[in-house]
Amino acid sequence: MADKMTMTVNGTSLEGTPEAGECLRSYLKRSGFTGVRRGCDQGDCGACTVWLDDEPVHSCLVPAPRCVGHQVTTLEGLAENGELTDIQQAFFDAQGFQCGFCTSGMIMTAAKLGDCDESEYPQKFRGNICRCTGYRAINDAMQGVCNIDRNPGHGGVGCAKALDCSHAVVTGATKYTGDVEPEGMxxxxxxxxxxxxxxxxxxxxxxxxxxxxxxxxxxxxxxxxxxxxxxxxxxxxxxxxxxxxxxxxxxxxxxxxxxxxxxxxxxxxxxxxxxxxxxxxxEAVFDPEEAMKDDAQRVHGQAAESVLLRPRSNVLLELLGGIGDIDAGFKEADFVHETTMQTSRAQHAHxxxxxxxxxxxxxxxxxxxxxxxxxxxxxxxxxxxxxxxxxxxxxxxxxxxGFGGxxxxxxxxxxxxxxxxxxxxxxxxxxxxxxxxxxSFRHPMKIRVKTGHTSDGTMTAFQMRVVSDTGAYGNHGGETMFSACHEPVSLYRCPNKDIAGYSVYTNNVPSGGFRGYGASQTAHAIETHLDEVAEALKIDPIALRRINVVKEGDGLTAFSGDHGSHEIGSYGLEECMDRLEEIMSQEGGLPDPPAEEGWVCGNGYATAIQGCTPPTVHRSKARIELRPDGEFDYYTGSADMGNGTDTTLLQILAETMQVSTDRIHIHAGDTDGDAYDTGTFANATTFVAGGAAVRAGNAIVEKICKAAAKYAGCDAADCHIVDSSVHAMGKTIPLAELQEHVRKDGRSLQVVRNHQADPSSVGFAAQCVRVAVNRHDGHIRILRSVSIIDVGNLINPMVCRGQIEGGMTQGLGWILSERVLMDDQGKVLNDAIRHYRLPAFADMPPMEIEFTKTHDKHGTMGAKSIGEIGIHTIAPAVANAVHAATGVRFKEMPLMPHTVLKGIQDHDGVDR
Ligand code: FES
Ligand code: FES
The missing domain is CATH 3.90.1170.50 (Aldehyde oxidase/xanthine dehydrogenase, a/b hammerhead)
Structure with missing residues (x-):
């Protein structure tokens, strides 16, 4: 056992005994400091940043014994007497975080930057990764931008209310699961x-x-x-x-x-x-096409052990369907085109x-x-x-x-x-x-898209074949295939569709649910395919989409004519495309490439649709109770993973009840709360848990008003909740008094309401990306990125923007830099952040995002879902822009410089 040692942490002496080989981070965490996080073990993420004698260090790289006699400061050591320091306040005001896991490190790095120009941030923050925000909000914090409503009123719908966890995040008080240690653990x-x-x-x-x-x-x-x-x-x-x-x-x-x-x-x-x-x-099998063959080695053995949904070799799920007559559709076409695309694995890297x-x-x-x-x-x-x-x-x-991971x-x-x-x-x-x-990883999919068009661009036939590698286990293999073959296909109103999807077991690392959930993969293939069609038919790519996208009042069809639970509850797609074209055609809308020789420019477009709930059932229950102190306990089973759902749900409930969010206490994600929720995924929380909150909010108001009417001897219609009281025909009854009265009567003021969104709706997006590509080294620069998003009414505009930016950042990583390397035995070779290349501060272009002003008839208070639509358009828009710039169509991803360079050289016939 090592000797006892003493260091000073946040101004107080800390004595203890490190374990053999223990780093400062683990030692601090074991000693109860929550302002230091473990995001990796190799100095790659910066979540563990603390000050050692006033210098920021990655504490996972510092042996604990080396700090004997030194001063260590963690995030908890910054605020004095509860007063936030300027940099903590700046992160609070800008909401420079979502899940908050990177925030300790970000703030400890930011606080020591001194006088530093905005252009230096990418370099200064090179050691700190954020997977949620896309860095814009962090940049805002550094620039002193305030993104929250300082006077949010009752905090209801439409205000930029700060996330509920904000104070705890910027002071390091948040406790993630790894921060707790029950006695004897x-x-x-x-x-x-x-x-x-x-x-x-x-x-x-x-x-x-x-x-x-x-x-x-x-x-x-x-x-x-x-x-x-x-x-x-x-x-x-x-x-x-x-x-x-x-x-x-x-x-x-x-x-x-x-x-x-x-x-x-x-x-x-x-x-x-x-x-x-x-x-x-x-014997092992790694290629899904090989694994589908009848004589392929079974991953899950013979019948007794097999879980195959169909009696075919290694095919977990076979999804076959369509509408109309595909042969007739191709016959009718003047032009037929086919594209095959392979999408890549990607890691959630929460x-x-x-x-x-x-x-x-x-x-x-x-x-x-x-x-x-x-x-x-x-x-x-x-x-x-x-x-x-x-x-x-x-x-x-x-x-x-989480992002599905x-x-x-x-x-x-x-x-x-x-x-x-x-x-x-x-x-x-x-x-x-x-x-x-x-x-798990995002499912790699091999996607073949074939369409037929009349000479004016009208689509007469749409055929798609998808082979998805579910890996060694079937988790999400079936459901992602339903998503892949549904929404992106339903965006186009072709009368003849033919779909074949195969989810296949292999001996690769399992794939899983990841933001976009299969739909991102097929959206990428379809949107790049349409770019090729537009080029061949010499039609503007947006014009081609205008001809073929679904219109208001259309049904949504994909592998069947049955629309499922999704229908168009509000339609903003035309508005998205109109506004996109308007912005890009403004003077200066298309920035020039760098002046040096070798840079070429191109624009790429993509559109997207996204269901507001998953392909299968999603349910939620809300329970609300009036407390003895006159405030409310609100129970929901949804699980905020950093995407702001707790705050969004509170705003929905506050708006419904016309009560300040401060008076509602949310208890989320605990099965002891007796408020079942399927889970926070598939875009569903605002739509489903939000719907339950509205129902329960209305019900508790009604119940309170009835009780108040009885108490005051008037009609329930004459009673209204105002702040902490009920106003009943000139009388003001404090809610605490009413609760006590009802309790004495042996009753309670509690309601439970369930919600399951059926019908559900869809959101839309349109995006343009302008890139510059260096023909000499294959580097890509995003010169401009404009997205117009139709997600209905914005419950919290700040949270909505953050979700779009987060999704787009993950999409950028997917198309530009994130690559999983595997050997011929399915072993992942780059199993560390430093070898995987997540988007860093320096990689992020400014993202221009606007929202339409639609109000969805099925959505909670007119809102549609926000979590996934942002990821669908960016990858194909970038790929299309790179093609426009270079003339090369890349059929695989990511578009790393060496890949792009090779593509350009092959295209030009250059000898290497
Ligand atoms: S935990 Fe230290 S850098 Fe990631
Ligand atoms: S990792 Fe930065 S907020 Fe989640």
Whole structure:
């Protein structure tokens, strides 16, 4: 054991004993400092930035013992007597964050920049990554821009209300799951498979079990034998139950094989190193087209073990459908064109890694998790372990980003198993490396689009074939295929459509739900295909879209004529395109490329549609109760992951009840709240949980007014809630007094309301990107990006803009820089942020975003969904702009400089 050591943290002496090899970050976190975060383990993300003797450092790179006798400052050390420092206030006012996970590091870096010009920020912030914001809001903070309404009134719909968590975020007080440590907590680490496919013959665990501090080594023999899907959806039947907590067959390189549960993280890791596993390799298959063949090696074995929805080799889901007569449609066409596109994997890279902490007390199981769907996670835990669902509680608190990556149960199950085996609270969290090798990616899809057109551009036939690599497990493989074959296809009103989609098992790392959820992939293929059609027919690309997009009053058709629950509840697409053309045609609308020789310019366009709910059921319940103090408790099962849903829901409820948001206390994402919600994903929260809030808000107002009328002896129609009272025919009854009166009567003022959005609506977007491409080195510069978005009424304009910017930033990363490298055994080679190339401050162009002024008839208070529409247009718009600039059409992504250069050289016939 190391010696005791002393350092000064935030002006106070801290004495303690570091673990062997412990870094300053881990030591500070273990000592209870929450203003320092763990986003990676290699100095790549900056979330752990603190000051060491007044200099910002990445504390994960500093050995704790090196700080003996030194001064360390964390974010908690900045504000004095509750007074925010100027830089903290600036981040608050600009709302320079969403999930807040990067914010500690951002502020600690920003506070030491001194006098520095705006043009220097990209360089100065090179060590700090934000995955949520797109950096514009951080830039605003540095520039002293205030993005919130300083006098928000009652905080209702339409105001830029600051996120509820803002003060805690800028002071470092937020507690993510990894920041809590119940007494006696043990740590779980796992051994992961080095081979892509094989049967486990033996696990030699004796040495690990003998290690001091190890409490258990868990193998497939300890695992419950109930299969489940890690994907979170309302209806479990839409996903294949193909996963065990621990299995005796491994199906991808990186799959967990066994787990060590120990007193400390480092002992658990050491235990893992002592375990030897014997495997009997099985042939593996990595190419989905190969895996579809009838004689391909089965990823999930023969019938008994198989979970295939169709009796074909490795095809998890086959989606075949269409409308009209596709052959007739092609016959009618004057011009037929076909495009094949391969989209790439991408990592969610939410800065907070997956984490769950489980506690077992008798037959009660409690799990705190970083999850987008606590209620479904509870159902899965109950299913896996054969428990009564009411004996399981799952809850979340602050979440550091999700983007669909936390729509999976991939830590909770093992944390519970460990807690059951040891009787102690157990934490299972992912390292950053595990996020790359053991979590999930965006589904790579091979997409062939073929359309027929009359000579004026009218589409007569639309055919699409999609092959999606779901990887070794089927989580989200089916649902993403429904999305892929639905909305982007329904954007065009062609009478003859023919769709074939195949979601296929391989021995690759599993794919999962990721913002855009399959639709981004096919939108990319369709929108680039249409660009080629426009070029061939010599029609302006926007004009081609104007001819073919759905119009107000149209039904939405894709793989069937049945519109499902989606219909056009408000239509702003024409307005999006009108405004886009107006802006781009203004003087100076098309900036020139850099003056140096070699730069060429081009514009690219894309349009998009996005459903406001998922293809399958999404439900939500809201429970509201008048408290003894006259304020309100509001329970919802939705799980804000940094996307501002708590604040948005509060605004909706405040508007409904005409009560200040300050008087409503939200309790979200806790199954003990008895307010079921399918989860925060698929764009659904404003539409579905928001709808439940409106219903419950109206109901509680009605109930209160009835009670007040009885109390005051008047008519309920004459009663109105005003602030903290009810006004009843000249009488003012404080809500606290009314609550007491009702309570004495043995009643309560509580309501519960459910909502399921049917019909649901769709949002629209149109985008233009102007790029400059350097023909000598392949570099791309975004000169201008303009997006016009139709998402109905804006509940919180600031949150809406942030969601669009966040989505577009992830789309930019997808098309320009993010690339997963795998070897021929499906092993991810670039398993660190530094090798994956997430968009940094320096990469972000200014993004011009405008919203239409539509009001949706199905939406909550006229609002449509905001979370995903931003990602659909940017990738195809960039790809189309690069084509316009270079004449080269790239069929794969990302468009990295060496790829672009090679494309240009091949196109020009240059000898290298
Ligand atoms: S946690 Fe230190 S840089 Fe990422
Ligand atoms: S706010 Fe920056 S990572 Fe979430």
């Amino acid at each position: 043990l740590h779980v680490r796992v051994v992961r498979s080095p081979i892509p496919h094989g049967r486990i013959k033996a696990i030699h665990k004796e040495a690990a079990e003998a290690l001091e501090g190890v409490h258990a080594v868990l193998t497939w023999e300890d695992s419950p034998k109930r299969r489940f899907s890690t994907a979170i959806h309302d209806d479990p039947r839409v996903d294949a139950d193909d996963m065990l907590v621990l299995d005796n067959v491994v199906r991808f390189t990186g799959q967990r094989v066994c787990a060590v549960v120990a007193e400390t993280d480092s002992i658990a890791q050491e235990g893992c190193h002592l375990i030897k596993v014997d495997y009997e390799p099985i 800065l907070e890694p997956h984490c769950a902490i489980a506690t077992v007390d008798g037959d009660q199981v409690t799990v705190r998790a970083s999850t987008q769907g606590p209620y479904i996670a509870r159902e899965k835990i109950a299913h896996i372990f054969g428990l009564n669902m009411l004996s399981v509680r799952v809850y979340k608190d602050q979440i550091g980003g 936390k729509q999976e149960v991939i830590t909770e199950d093992l944390a519970v198993l460990a807690a059951m085996k040891t009787g102690r609270p157990c934490k299972f969290d992912f390292t950053r490396q595990e996020e790359f090798i053991g979590a």
